[in-house]
Amino acid sequence: MSASPTWSLHTQLQKDTIDIGDLPLSRVLVVKDAHYPWLMLVPRRADAIEIIDLDEVEQGQLMTEINRVGRALKEITKCDKLNIAALGNVVPQLHVHVIARRSSDAAWPRPVWGVMPPLAHDAGEVQAFMTELRRKIWLG
Amino acid sequence: MSASPTWSLHTQLQKDTIDIGDLPLSRVLVVKDAHYPWLMLVPRRADAIEIIDLDEVEQGQLMTEINRVGRALKEITKCDKLNIAALGNVVPQLHVHVIARRSSDAAWPRPVWGVMPPLAHDAGEVQAFMTELRRKIWLG
Numbered sequence: 212m213s214a215s216p217t218w219s220l221h222t223q224l225q226k227d228t229i230d231i232g233d234l235p236l237s238r239v240l241v242v243k244d245a246h247y248p249w250l251m252l253v254p255r256r257a258d259a260i261e262i263i264d265l266d267e268v269e270q271g272q273l274m275t276e277i278n279r280v281g282r283a284l285k286e287i288t289k290c291d292k293l294n295i296a297a298l299g300n301v302v303p304q305l306h307v308h309v310i311a312r313r314s315s316d317a318a319w320p321r322p323v324w325g326v327m328p329p330l331a332h333d334a335g336e337v338q339a340f341m342t343e344l345r346r347k348i349w350l351g
Numbered sequence: 352m353s354a355s356p357t358w359s360l361h362t363q364l365q366k367d368t369i370d371i372g373d374l375p376l377s378r379v380l381v382v383k384d385a386h387y388p389w390l391m392l393v394p395r396r397a398d399a400i401e402i403i404d405l406d407e408v409e410q411g412q413l414m415t416e417i418n419r420v421g422r423a424l425k426e427i428t429k430c431d432k433l434n435i436a437a438l439g440n441v442v443p444q445l446h447v448h449v450i451a452r453r454s455s456d457a458a459w460p461r462p463v464w465g466v467m468p469p470l471a472h473d474a475g476e477v478q479a480f481m482t483e484l485r486r487k488i489w490l491g
Contacts, residue, residue, distance in 0.1 A: 261433050262414075263421045274402075274414040281403045292443075293401050296436035300452060300460035312440060320440035324462050 217257040221304040224253065227329075231341050234348070236272040237307075239280060241341060244329035246318070248288045248311040248340065252276055259305040262297055277307060283347035284311050287340065294322065357397040361444040364393065367469075371481050374488065376412040377447075379420060381481060384469040386458070388428045388451040388480065392416055399445040402437055417447060423487035424451050427480070434462065 220238060228240035228251060236256075242249035254273060259265055265273060281293050290311035297307045310323055318326035360378060368380035368391060377392040394413060399405055405413060421433050430451035437447045450463055458466035 261421070261425075262435060263418055263425065263433070267415075267418075270414050270418055271411055274410050275407075278403055278407075278410055281401070285401075285403065292438075292440055293403070294436070294438045294440070295402060296434070296438065296462075298432075298434045298436065298462055300432055300434070300462075322436075322438055322440075322462050322464050 218255045220253060221302050221306075223302045224251070224304065224306060229337065229341070231345060232349070234276045234279070236269060237276050239344075239348070241337060242308075242329075243332060244323075244327075245332045245337075246327050246330050247316055247323055248284060248290070249323070250280055250284060250309040250344075252280060252307040252309065254305055256305070260299060260303050261305065262307075264305065273307070277309065279348050280309050280344075283344055284309060286347065287343050288313075296322075298324070358395045360393060361442050361446075363442045364391070364444065364446060369477065369481070372485060372489070374416045374419070376409060377416050379484075379488070381477060382448075382469075383472060384463075384467075385472045385477075386467050386470050387456055387463055388424060388430070389463070390420055390424060390449040390484075392420060392447040392449065394445055396445070400439060400443050401445065404445065413447070417449065419488050420449050420484075423484055424449060426487065427483050428453075436462075438464070 228242050231239040231241060237252040237254050240251040242251055254265060256265060262270060277295060285293060288311040291314050292312040294310040294312050312319060368382050371379040371381060377394045380391040382389040382391055394405060396405060402410065417435060425433060428451040431454050432452040434450040434452050439445065452459060
């Protein structure tokens with residue numbers, strides 16, 4: 212699956228994330244907030260806002276990628292719960308949050324959005340996390 | 352797809368919802384909060400907590416049901432945005448929220464959880480909504 216000709220990552224998502232790489236459908240990103248191990252999948256389909264804007268094959272592939280990334284994130288973080296969500300009330304471009312939650316984290320048991328101001332990552336730690344994630348979702 | 356032998360709806364979800372009916376994998380519910388047209392899909396699989404606990408066929412079916420219910424909800428409500436989420440930090444049984452959001456609703460643009468105390472439905476309105484939804488997701 213190649214990107215739609217006119218697709219590009221929304222500027223707000225560019226600001227808020229670090230690029231990990233591309234799965235067949237989605238770009239995989241880390242959200243710049245060290246409070247939670249927080250990933251995002253952005254299907255490379257121009258003008259997609261809702262999951263229901265994707266066709267059936269793309270929806271199936273999105274679920275496959277959610278599963279692949281969710282499993283990797285859980286294995287790496289040993290988290291208590293995954294939170295998976297497509298909201299998009301602020302940034303319309305379709306994006307799916309995949310967040311590792313711990314019962315000790317800053318927002319638990321609430322959803323993470325809007326609870327805490329983002330916390331900067333330690334550069335070494337986020338690079339090590341991304342390296343491990345890349346290994347698990349492409350080479351695992 | 353029949354229910355796992357030991358599956359039953361979590362007691363908290365029983366309290367918070369009205370039963371609409373069963374799709375092949377999931378029970379479809381209305382959340383008792385008139386602030387938002389708010390549905391829930393609960394895969395009838397005992398001990399499923401995460402989407403990644405479902406097997407590949409079940410995951411594909413869950414996406415099919417999210418698509419079917421999401422399309423129907425959008426058609427009925429003419430909403431501005433769908434919010435689709437599997438969180439489960441409070442009630443562990445796997446459940447997927449499918450919520451119709453309007454830029455005029457009580458929580459917009461925030462996610463709905465925890466913002467407003469639930470508002471009781473008008474009985475006639477919720478029955479009419481459920482009738483229309485049933486028609487769209489089974490007979491459409």
